[in-house]
Amino acid sequence: ISTDRERHQTSTVLIIQFVAFMFTITEILLHIDFYLKRCITKLNEPSREASYQCLILLIQIGGATIVLISTIIFAIIYIRVTIMVLKQPHGTFNITNAMNLTC
Secondary structure, eight states, X not given: OOOHHHHHHHHHHHHHHHHHHHHHHHHHHHHHHHHIIIIXXXXXXXXXXXXXXXXXXXXXXXXXXXXXXXXXXXXXXXHHHHHHHHHSOTTOOOHHHHHHHHO
């Protein structure tokens, strides 16, 4: 048994997670596209500035990948805990059970 407020909070968090997921995927794809155009196809410009730009792009791609993975992990944990909370009678949630569920 759950209240409408709990359902709205759950929906809001999941929508925010979905937007973050889509934004991160778009960012990764744009960075990879720029990396391929700038660093792979233009090998005849081995300048120091170009190599720094390519390194920065690789770091940004790696950072966005870490954000993507953590977003997926957080969404999975949040959904599992939320399902458990929504199934329990109102006010009887036990955090120990939630911790066991996520492990």
